[in-house]
Amino acid sequence: MKWGIIVAAVVVVGGFAIWLFHHGQxxxxxxxxxxxxxxxxxxxxxxxxxxxxxxxxTVGCQVSGQISxxxxxxxxxxxxxxxxxQIDPRTYQAQVEQxxxxxxxxxxxxxxxQAETARDAELFTNKLISGSDYDTAxxxxxxxxxxxxxxxxxLDTSKANLGFCKIYSPVDGTVISRDVDVGQTVAASLxxxxxxQIANNLEQMQIDANVDExxxxxxxxxxxxxxxxxxxxxxxFHGVVTQVRNAPTTLNNVVTYDTVIGVTNADLKLKxxxxxxxxxxxADRNRVLEIPNAALRFQPxxxxxxxxASTAQTTRSTNNAGRLGAQRxxxxxxxxxxxxxxxQPVVHIVYVLVKDAAGxxxxxxxxxxxxxTDGVFTEISEGLAEGARLxxxxxxxxxxxSPQAANPFGGFPRR
Numbered sequence: 001m002k003w004g005i006i007v008a009a010v011v012v013v014g015g016f017a018i019w020l021f022h023h024g025q026x027x028x029x030x031x032x033x034x035x036x037x038x039x040x041x042x043x044x045x046x047x048x049x050x051x052x053x054x055x056x057x058t059v060g061c062q063v064s065g066q067i068s069x070x071x072x073x074x075x076x077x078x079x080x081x082x083x084x085x086q087i088d089p090r091t092y093q094a095q096v097e098q099x100x101x102x103x104x105x106x107x108x109x110x111x112x113x114q115a116e117t118a119r120d121a122e123l124f125t126n127k128l129i130s131g132s133d134y135d136t137a138x139x140x141x142x143x144x145x146x147x148x149x150x151x152x153x154x155l156d157t158s159k160a161n162l163g164f165c166k167i168y169s170p171v172d173g174t175v176i177s178r179d180v181d182v183g184q185t186v187a188a189s190l191x192x193x194x195x196x197q198i199a200n201n202l203e204q205m206q207i208d209a210n211v212d213e214x215x216x217x218x219x220x221x222x223x224x225x226x227x228x229x230x231x232x233x234x235x236x237f238h239g240v241v242t243q244v245r246n247a248p249t250t251l252n253n254v255v256t257y258d259t260v261i262g263v264t265n266a267d268l269k270l271k272x273x274x275x276x277x278x279x280x281x282x283a284d285r286n287r288v289l290e291i292p293n294a295a296l297r298f299q300p301x302x303x304x305x306x307x308x309a310s311t312a313q314t315t316r317s318t319n320n321a322g323r324l325g326a327q328r329x330x331x332x333x334x335x336x337x338x339x340x341x342x343x344q345p346v347v348h349i350v351y352v353l354v355k356d357a358a359g360x361x362x363x364x365x366x367x368x369x370x371x372x373t374d375g376v377f378t379e380i381s382e383g384l385a386e387g388a389r390l391x392x393x394x395x396x397x398x399x400x401x402s403p404q405a406a407n408p409f410g411g412f413p414r415r
Contacts, residue, residue, distance in 0.1 A: 031300075031361065032393040033353050036386055039290045041379050043283040043372040044226075045219055049209030049261070051229070051274040055200030057171050060192030062164045063087060066185045074178055078169040078198060085167040085195060087186070092162040099155035106148040113137075113144040173200040176272055199272060205263045207239060207276050210249065210256035218282035219244055225261050227278040232269065239263040241280060283372040289380040294392040296348050296370070296378060300363050301394060345369035345381050351391045352384070363391055 065087040072084045120137040123129045177197035180186060186193045207227065211219055225239040243260040250256075261278060263270065348370055351363040368383030384390075 030395040031391040033389045036388045038287045041285045044279040045215040047209040047211045049207040053199035057198045059196040064187045076175045082169045087165040089165040095158040099158040103151035106151040110144040113141040117141040171200050173198045205265045207261040209259045209278050211259045213255040216257045224281045227276045229274045290377040295390040353389045
């Protein structure tokens with residue numbers, strides 16, 4: 001009984017092995033395909049940047065002292081020349097009075113020297129004093145005149161410092177930052193302390209975006225920009241590239257260039273300091289032939305013993321990785337993906353699925369030239385016509401073990 005069971009099991013296993021051998025040799029791999037169709041493509045460069053006012057004025061003070069009065073606060077609208085703060089003026093008022101007294105004393109001494117010089121001149125004319133005495137009188141007069149000028153300059157300086165105790169707004173705008181309080185002492189030494197920051201016009205703002213050196217070649221003034229901010233995740237704002245600055249910035253061995261994007265903020269939703277994720281539109285095509293980037297990466301399985309299921313799994317993993325990499329945020333632009341980044345066409349080999357004489361699907365390599373890409377689909381500029389079928393992968397079998405119905409002309413999911 002036991003030997004019978006063993007013999008039966010051997011027969012079953014051997015029969016299954018023979019069936020599997022013939023099944024593996026007779027079945028050809030079934031390919032995933034896509035039909036070439038016209039569509040719209042937009043190639044963008046993505047980056048991050050910070051929203052800033054176009055004109056942001058830092059208001060400081062030229063004299064030291066204690067803040068005695070504040071006339072504005074955060075978000076206060078101000079006009080050019082408006083009084084916004086005051087430093088305690090008592091010390092500087094005293095300096096003005098002291099300088100005035102010194103000037104008065106100097107003027108009195110000048111009047112005395114003028115009178116004495118006039119008398120000495122008459123005495124010298126009558127030869128009643130020596131020439132050296134007369135010269136001394138004239139020199140003393142000139143010294144008195146110089147002292148008056150010094151005292152006058154000291155008075156002017158004291159009056160100017162007294163005037164600096166009042167802080168005025170230099171522009172029309174809105175106070176976005178206040179760095180002092182009443183009673184706080186500010187010290188103006190080598191650098192003027194910051195009291196306020198005033199944004200000239202919050203309805204016109206700009207984004208300072210850091211564009212990677214690999215993408216900056218496609219960015220030019222006048223290009224349209226779409227961007228989002230975390231505060232309004234469901235809203236897309238728009239702007240225009242106004243300047244591409246040549247000064248490089250290097251951080252962690254990554255070189256970026258400041259790209260200034262002009263933004264209209266009529267509803268004042270955007271606030272200074274917000275982080276913006278920008279998409280700069282560097283190329284746009286309407287109704288052009290396009291193919292998925294999976295077709296550019298596809299390589300047919302080598303003849304003889306390759307497992308179609310494992311090939312399909314590898315192809316899908318590669319394609320998914322490529323799509324995720326093409327759409328990653330940050331300084332790298334979407335649409336690079338190894339294909340190209342500019343206007344010059346790039347040559348690729350793709351595989352077209354055609355029917356042979358027996359009606360079976362067969363792959364034929366075709367050389368094409370590609371244009372722009374959005375990271376998922378790529379423009380075909382030369383080499384293929386609308387309606388052609390391109391292989392993008394190898395179909396896999398279901399986990400249950402039963403093979404799928406292999407359709408060699410199966411479709412590729414569209415966007």
